[in-house]
Amino acid sequence: MKEIIIVYGNMGSGKSTFSRSLKKHLPSYQYVCLDDYRKDNFGEVLEDGHNTHEFEHKVARKTKAAIKDHQQVIYETTGGTRFFKEIYADFIRNQYKLYIVHIHCPPAICLERHMKREQDGHFHVVPVYKKRLDPKEYIERLEDRSAWIKADLVLNSEKYKPHELIKQFFQKFNAKGSNPELRQIIKDFDYSTGLKWFNDHVEGKFFVKEMLSSGEDDFNRARLKKELHQVLDQLESSAPTSLHKPVPERSRRKPTGRDTTPPQATITPAVTVKVTERAAQSPEELELKEKWLPLYSKASMVFGQLDLIEDDGKRKQACFEVLDLMDRVSEVWQEADFVKVHGKKPEYIDQGMDDMTPEQMSKRIRTLRTYISKAKKGKLKKENIPTWEAEKAELERRVSA
Template structure:
């Protein structure tokens, strides 16, 4: 049985809150839920636990049973790449979580730059999770060349385009360094060519 499902089925606000606090880095929601049990907080906590339960599919990918995988896909050449991707998303997640915990200690400009870095990390993490899910289902990894933007996932492209637009806006207002503006504009043009 899924651990999170156990806490949902046997709901006790304090116990569920403890597991939620251990599994997430979302400070805003944690602060809200830690203020005490109320009707709204109970519904919110159950909702957040459901979201975590759905995400746990990705977290469980690291515990793929190698022998059963090898039975499904013998002599798979992607196994080392999968291990590398698994380690990569975990490292990115740790870095993003660390940055998120430090946000309150930064000045407004530093906080904004760190927030954008966190968004980039999570964009990359979601791409890796998509690749791992594809691997789990098909036994092959999709080819992604980030330099030429050969991403097939429209949602990833739109998310990246929106992130870049935000960067441009902040840089033009002086909140981010202007040195990357040309690079970001070119990346947006390439993404828009792929979308159209």
């Protein structure tokens, strides 16, 4: 199967330095960068009658061909272009193994580095369409348009030197002696294999398992990967090993001058989470499943189409639709959790509902929403949430009837 390491970052972030250094450590990988093809064909830009769109299409075809011709690729990109969205969709469609690395650097530092490189005579090709953007505008534009990408690893090139970023990369993707089975499952990700491991080794998370068992799709695939990474992080953080971990992105501590070469782990931590047998579903559980599954399926479908929606307004509207659907799914899951613990659905007093006007019902619904919100923030008892949710659902049913 084709393996692609996607290295993305803004102009001046240091992604080229990192990618070329990574290539030296991974000689079997082909380094591919669209900018290199622009430079190789830059003579065409100087010709009379030059067509920018035709030139970019030609460069894109050469980039795609280079990726197609090699099984292992380091692909460098800004991530903020339509071309990257298209080629990323191809990667997903063909189920390539992807390792997405974000070389992060604040836009102000990127601009400072870019201007210094221009003063030093660094050659950089920026495509021009309807109007030319100045470097500051172009960097801000790339920062905004690459925000949708979900990186497997974020490397801070402002804080760390290139050789330290390389170490962090291999600590993330190639750490030896630390949960090798789970690491291999994540690396060679197969949905069925990953789901079996998750079900066999992780205690609890009953409704997450139920959701993942409903079938493989883009949303479930991403959620399962996230769950497996979280399990690995938990195991490693509690394991008796001296394996070095990079400073988290949110930490403001500056790296010391000490050698950060990770020593070999001497103990391989075993997975000790308890295996639990899944109880047969009760009628109440089956009824609740019939409520949340259609909502979840619709949310998954809309989520999978987000990258294909080019209009920003429509994409934002679709995002809110996904969030609204998953909020409704979460409400049903809370009720299902209550059933799992207590063996019955939450009870509430419905006396007087038949005598309530629609306005009174709407007011009560707003009150219940306030209670639920405060309970989720810890201001009221959380154990009351399922009861309030059940009452709110009944009132909403009556209002809409």
